[in-house]
Amino acid sequence: xxxxxxxxxxxxxxxxxxxxxxxxxxxxxxxxxxxxxxxxxxxxxxxxxxxxxxxxxxxxxxxxxxxxxxxxxxxxxxxxxxxxxxxxxxxxxxxxxxxxxxxxxxxxxxxxxxxxxxxxxxxxxxxxxxxxxxxxxxxxxxxxxxxxxxxxxxxxxxxxxxxxxxxxxxxxxxxxxxxxxxxxxxxxxxxxxxxxxxxxxxxxxxxxxxxxxxxxxxxxxxxxxxxxxxxxxxxxxxxxxxxxxxxxxxxxxxxxxxxxxxxxxxxxxxxxxxxxxxxxxxxxxxxxxxxxxxxxxxxxxxxxxxxxxxxxxxxxxxxxxxxxxxxxxxxxxxxxxx
Amino acid sequence: xxxxxxxxxxxxxxxxxxxxxxxxxxxxxxxxxxxxxxxxxxxxxxxxxxxxxxxxxxxxxxxxxxxxxxxxxxxxxxxxxxxxxxxxxxxxxxxxxxxxxxxxxxxxxxxxxxxxxxxxxxxxxxxxxxxxxxxxxxxxxxxxxxxxxxxxxxxxxxxxxxxxxxxxxxxxxxxxxxxxxxxxxxxxxxxxxxxxxxxxxxxxxxxxxxxxxxxxxxxxxxxxxxxxxxxxxxxxxxxxxxxxxxxxxxxxxxxxxxxxxxxxxxxxxxxxxxxxxxxxxxxxxxxxxxxxxxxxxxxxxxxxxxxxxxxxxxxxxxxxxxxxxxxxxxxxxxxxxxxxxxxxxxxxxxxxxxxxxxxxxxxxxxxxxxxxxxxxxxxxxxxxxxxxxxxxxxxxxxxxxxxxxxxxxxxxxxxxxxxxxxxxxxx
Numbered sequence: 001x002x003x004x005x006x007x008x009x010x011x012x013x014x015x016x017x018x019x020x021x022x023x024x025x026x027x028x029x030x031x032x033x034x035x036x037x038x039x040x041x042x043x044x045x046x047x048x049x050x051x052x053x054x055x056x057x058x059x060x061x062x063x064x065x066x067x068x069x070x071x072x073x074x075x076x077x078x079x080x081x082x083x084x085x086x087x088x089x090x091x092x093x094x095x096x097x098x099x100x101x102x103x104x105x106x107x108x109x110x111x112x113x114x115x116x117x118x119x120x121x122x123x124x125x126x127x128x129x130x131x132x133x134x135x136x137x138x139x140x141x142x143x144x145x146x147x148x149x150x151x152x153x154x155x156x157x158x159x160x161x162x163x164x165x166x167x168x169x170x171x172x173x174x175x176x177x178x179x180x181x182x183x184x185x186x187x188x189x190x191x192x193x194x195x196x197x198x199x200x201x202x203x204x205x206x207x208x209x210x211x212x213x214x215x216x217x218x219x220x221x222x223x224x225x226x227x228x229x230x231x232x233x234x235x236x237x238x239x240x241x242x243x244x245x246x247x248x249x250x251x252x253x254x255x256x257x258x259x260x261x262x263x264x265x266x267x268x269x270x271x272x273x274x275x276x277x278x279x280x281x282x283x284x285x286x287x288x289x290x291x292x293x294x295x296x297x298x299x300x301x302x303x304x305x306x307x308x309x310x311x312x313x314x315x316x317x318x319x320x321x322x323x324x325x326x327x328x329x330x331x332x333x334x335x336x337x338x
Numbered sequence: 339x340x341x342x343x344x345x346x347x348x349x350x351x352x353x354x355x356x357x358x359x360x361x362x363x364x365x366x367x368x369x370x371x372x373x374x375x376x377x378x379x380x381x382x383x384x385x386x387x388x389x390x391x392x393x394x395x396x397x398x399x400x401x402x403x404x405x406x407x408x409x410x411x412x413x414x415x416x417x418x419x420x421x422x423x424x425x426x427x428x429x430x431x432x433x434x435x436x437x438x439x440x441x442x443x444x445x446x447x448x449x450x451x452x453x454x455x456x457x458x459x460x461x462x463x464x465x466x467x468x469x470x471x472x473x474x475x476x477x478x479x480x481x482x483x484x485x486x487x488x489x490x491x492x493x494x495x496x497x498x499x500x501x502x503x504x505x506x507x508x509x510x511x512x513x514x515x516x517x518x519x520x521x522x523x524x525x526x527x528x529x530x531x532x533x534x535x536x537x538x539x540x541x542x543x544x545x546x547x548x549x550x551x552x553x554x555x556x557x558x559x560x561x562x563x564x565x566x567x568x569x570x571x572x573x574x575x576x577x578x579x580x581x582x583x584x585x586x587x588x589x590x591x592x593x594x595x596x597x598x599x600x601x602x603x604x605x606x607x608x609x610x611x612x613x614x615x616x617x618x619x620x621x622x623x624x625x626x627x628x629x630x631x632x633x634x635x636x637x638x639x640x641x642x643x644x645x646x647x648x649x650x651x652x653x654x655x656x657x658x659x660x661x662x663x664x665x666x667x668x669x670x671x672x673x674x675x676x677x678x679x680x681x682x683x684x685x686x687x688x689x690x691x692x693x694x695x696x697x698x699x700x701x702x703x704x705x706x707x708x709x710x711x712x713x714x715x716x717x718x719x720x721x722x723x724x725x726x727x728x729x730x731x732x733x734x735x736x737x738x739x740x741x742x743x744x745x746x747x748x749x750x751x752x753x754x755x756x757x758x759x760x761x762x763x764x765x
Contacts, residue, residue, distance in 0.1 A: 057563065065560075069526040069531070073529075104517075142729050254444075297420060
């Protein structure tokens with residue numbers, strides 16, 4: 001075991017896979033010699049060479065397309081899109097191609113590509129370095145969508161993603177690259193070394209795709225969330241003084257309906273939290289699923305706490321960010337309802 | 339008065355009712371263009387992107403440095419493949435008109451591109467076609483029944499009823515699945531070629547797009563990645579003058595040849611007479627040797643003419659002169675190769691007529707067999723429950739659930755065969 005932050009854990013996942021499997025290649029903007037703008041690929045090109053870890057032109061569509069071609073030719077490409085906000089030039093290649101190659105060829109061709117991309121705000125990134133576009137991808141059939149909330153899961157899920165025979169879009173909440181963040185920007189930063197999930201095995205292990213995790217057990221309400229918001233929800237539960245269960249969804253698609261709904265059926269009350277905007281957000285899918293499965297157990301209307309339906313504003317990110325106070329208010333609302 | 343800016347809106351040289359006019363087309367005499375060494379730098383051979391590589395002259399002889407000197411037997415095979423492609427296309431078009439398939443796209447007039455290129459490449463080379471290179475399947479020996487069954491979405495459909503007609507694929511034949519979204523295959527082919535180089539394999543990738551689709555960002559991505567990594571790939575731009583109704587001027591062809599885009603990226607661009615079987619074969623051979631020698635990618639512009647409609651869904655007499663195809667200065671690729679073989683005393687009108695008859699009968703037999711595996715309206719049919727397969731390698735729990743929902747619906751409908759809701763018709 002070693003102490004790792006999320007950047008190191010992700011780096012370790014790729015290191016392990018580059019070592020184990022000659023088919024694994026890394027490509028993306030600045031990922032090679034420089035080691036990535038967030039340092040996630042640091043040292044990998046030096047260790048594995050320029051044919052395994054490739055710097056690319058600034059062309060997200062080209063990166064995704066090249067990764068598809070490589071995947072069709074038997075490699076296991078891990079493509080980095082430097083910010084999730086930059087993924088849209090590659091969107092057609094993800095939606096019309098990556099997600100469909102297996103289906104449209106009735107299984108004769110497939111492209112096992114992992115797309116890693118940092119997402120989320122709270123880093124003074126403004127509207128082009130803060131987005132959480134996961135629901136844009138969960139709406140696409142044929143790809144898996146993952147977002148870890150801690151170093152242990154980050155490494156185990158990334159190894160699972162690389163080993164998966166299907167394409168995976170792997171979101172990395174960059175606000176928690178260096179430490180868990182509870183939603184209060186004025187408090188001193190906490191490192192991962194103080195967190196139990198900062199303990200990461202150095203070798204190979206996996207965290208299965210498609211499985212949510214109960215990160216806090218509770219009886220009064222269920223909070224369904226993922227990424228950075230797992231830690232914010234923990235702070236909100238303390239703030240509200242509610243004995244809430246917190247579920248880290250971890251894999252948005254395919255969704256672990258059973259873990260989520262078992263919890264909500266038990267507590268009868270549910271708050272859905274994400275940083276992304278609200279309207280047609282991923283929370284809408286969670287709410288609909290819970291309603292279908294748990295309607296007769298629900299004691300109160302399900303609440304959603306999300307980013308506002310505006311672009312992420314540079315100067316007002318803490319007014320925008322769905323922080324502990326808003327989540328605590330929602331928890332009170334669901335627990336105090338009849 | 340102060341000068342005002344105005345847009346230049348491209349106009350085709352002729353519209354319906356007007357005389358066809360191909361005076362815009364610059365054509366080099368056969369044999370006039372030099373054939374450089376495969377290691378030449380893009381900068382030193384820019385003339386290839388402006389001129390036009392041609393081998394067959396007006397007397398149907400093969401001339402000049404690009405003459406690939408193919409055996410007569412090989413030329414006869416090429417002629418056979420092109421003719422079969424055309425007859426297959428004609429038959430499928432008729433079948434579509436009879437309402438027996440939903441859609442079709444012919445490659446009439448540009449058969450030499452897919453056939454000559456397919457023959458010049460190795461069977462292990464990976465092909466990423468657009469929707470108008472059915473000739474590649476013909477060259478690689480695909481049973482026409484397979485292609486027809488795909489168009490029929492029947493029980494033998496390689497796509498299991500998931501794709502519109504002509505969106506073929508062939509894993510063991512190394513032909514990639516056709517998307518339907520234009521140009522996406524171009525940068526994928528580059529990625530495939532990069533992987534071949536990473537693995538140290540002696541295989542190359544080739545891809546095709548139309549001149550219209552070259553306006554997509556994917557073209558730029560393909561060219562950039564191919565140039566940066568010097569990937570072993572042949573990028574083919576089939577300039578058949580039209581993107582549905584829009585003439586090549588709307589893709590930027592008025593100001594520069596499409597081949598000239600190559601040198602802009604540091605990639606050799608070769609403009610070739612796309613209706614000259616020998617010239618297409620020769621430039622492909624050159625580009626393939628170059629790719630295999632790690633000398634880098636090549637952009638080939640095939641100057642040709644889309645003799646038919648874009649697809650069965652448009653009527654070209656609405657946007658271009660009816661007689662344009664007859665006026666096309668580069669002729670018909672099949673006629674030209676046939677005349678060449680006749681000049682060589684290796685072919686005759688009688689043999690041609692015999693071959694045509696034989697291939698017609700073959701297409702008929704294939705269609706009969708294809709129909710026996712089911713049609714859109716009758717016979718054996720695919721199980722709709724297969725629609726849930728291959729979304730992911732392993733079906734997700736929610737898809738299993740949805741499949742069972744459909745299965746239950748089917749079971750209850752089967753119990754009450756007359757209870758299906760009828761659609762009210764408006765008087």
